[in-house]
Amino acid sequence: MSSIPVQPFLTFPVWPQHGTEEREGLLRVLEQEGWWRNGGSEVDSFEREFAELHGAHRAIATTNGTHALELALSVLGVGPGDEVIVPAFTFIASSLAVQRVGAVPVPCDIRPDTYCLDVEAAARLVTPRTKAVMPVHMAGQIADMDALADLAETAGVAILQDAAHAHSARWRGRRVGEFGTIAAFSFQNGKLMTAGEGGAVLLPDDETHHDAYLRHGCGRPPGDRLYAHLTQGSNFRMNEFSATVLRGQLTRLEAQVALREERSRHLDALLGQIPGVVPQGRDERCDRNSHYMAMVRLPGITQERRLAVVDALIAHGIPAFVAFPPVYRTAGYFQGPAIGDVDEIAKRCPVSEEVGNDCLWLHHRVLLADTPVLDRLAEVFADVLAAR
Template identity: 40%
Template sequence: MTATRPTTDADRPALLGGTPVRSAGWPAWPPVNDAAVRAVTEAAEAGIWSAADGPMKTEFERAFASYHGARHGLGVCNGTIALEIALKSLGIGSGDEVIVPGYTFLATATSVLGVNALPVFADVDPEYACLDPDAVEAAITPRTKAIIPVHLAGHPADLDRLADLAVKHGLALIEDAAHAHGASWRGRRVGSFGIFGCWSFQASKNMTAGEGGMVVTSDDELAERAWSFHHCGRSRAGAWYDHGILGGNYRLTEFQSAILLAQLADLDEQLERRERSARVLDEGLARITGLTPLGRDPRCTTHGYHLYQFRYDPNAFGGLPRERFTAALNAEGIPASPGYGVPLDRQGVFAQRRFDQRATGFDPSYPATDYGRLHLPVTERFCAELVWIPQQVLLGSDADMADIVTAAEKVSAAADTLVEAT
């Protein structure tokens, strides 16, 4: 780091009273536009606001599944339920193990607890922060029934090796694509490699209806089982008051489906814009000592970019803590956050064993589920180093991306002053 004392108000960090690099806003999210308003109005006027086979829901399910290369789609109430329905449809439950990454959102692992199975945390790879196939293979036991790779930030996990491992060991591959709407691996959309693909439409996601989720599969029998689970245990052939399995009301509404249909039409254009913005940031931020954009596997033909991620080295910034660095960026008008602060197994629900231990078959002496004390070195490093920029920022212009680089350069140049003021 080559730091200089700020000599003008423009040079002084905005966190310390200087003029911010940027005062303009960023693209709004969720996207409120004429298409969204027309879609909701059409759903309202149709008079069918929620139904398992409602016209908007059915059209969206077909369109989304087809876009991602699957035969069947099932719109559900959120991404967590999408994963639970996939697990239940496969008969995974008490005493079973499911391998998940240590660096992910809570729902990937709590969905496993939700069906009374046990998540086994495996480390992530050092280049892309996705589930490491070597760590997965080392974690497989006779109790393992499934692998849930997360396409973190929109970058696909190594679907070649993970699919091979699933076949080799007779395991189900369930893709958690909550961050990866439209992402592709070797030209094929994610979600179509596993027996199930699952998405979230929560408020921050690249497609959103405030809440919502999607399950896709190309297996006809599993599609019917999943449909039954999401519709109170009914079957398509049965009577209305005929509930053959323990399901729930997990249906996506007509309003949500209408909004999402309108957004699906814009997804390709938005994917291209985010890809372009990420290239600008990769080039600009890589020039700043101490900032390293995450890599991109050459087999990743489309990156979903739910997040733009880069590594932060405090030593290059005079010891400035990462949280102070992101605060300085925010003061300059750049939305940034530290991401996941601890490996997932250290969250209280796992580390304090706040789940039904008897139902899951949890054994406190079993090393694979020694939650809170697992050693996942790459995950731990990412928890300490990664910085996130949210997806809607990437919908901005090249000039907007240049502001991000300028702000990072400004913070770098004034790092000593920021350290002294800490």
């Protein structure tokens, strides 16, 4: 039995990061008259700044990313009896949000290179009940928005971008808010900008923005004093504290994404030289990848061995995680509206089956490290894989 050679414990930039912007903003909110969105201006300002950065008409800030998806689905009119095509390989929130509005998520296979939705496979799953297709921009790699636009036109379905990983990403020079579709973001603790929790929905026009505003505040219009609940909804409102933190986070986002772009190419080249390691591929039409995760596959590895590799990387100071399983391989998936069984769905999602079994990922803060640290990371990674 071989052992891993002694390596120095690696250190990476901390996450989340904060500075004077967040500190001053929190004090500003603390001293203002109200702490909810109707008592101040931080949420309004954040929505305006976030929409502007992403080229969207308007934005609505929400309590978290899952609620952002639920709100977006409600605005699209998705409900009981409808189907929404979702990637089989994604965090469970993508399918869970569909179920929470009473609709059926239909898992679709992914591409073996980018791990994004396979649009040709999605086209085969469209039925008269299909209301929307929800691509996930996996780890910051934008899904094929050209093919999705064609699918939306020919099949008459809406496209809802799950952009939880894609802050400031671009596809052929176009920002997430410039496709004329609704997009949902997350600001959970590990995301590329964060307030611990939080979310946002980008809206393409005044009509969808007005509808989203009503629905995120229990159906009440702006300035309502008469409890005029004009539509169905819930309380998805972001508070002023979260909004001011996110305004501070927004000031660093562009520089951090640019640095991750540079560092990711360096790290992928190093990891790709290790036998048995296959980094996530890239569609170069995504000319700005925000790199929420550094993802790699270890084809042929067992799930037990994969977990051991992750534990060994963590022991060396590397923030590593196993990738999520296909959504249909979770108990929670079948506790909501669903069609088919595990074996039936798995048969049409062979790539998701493989990636769900052999993929692992590194937290995006590793891509904020200097290149010598990334060189050592690759050395440790190779030693861990070689050890038995």
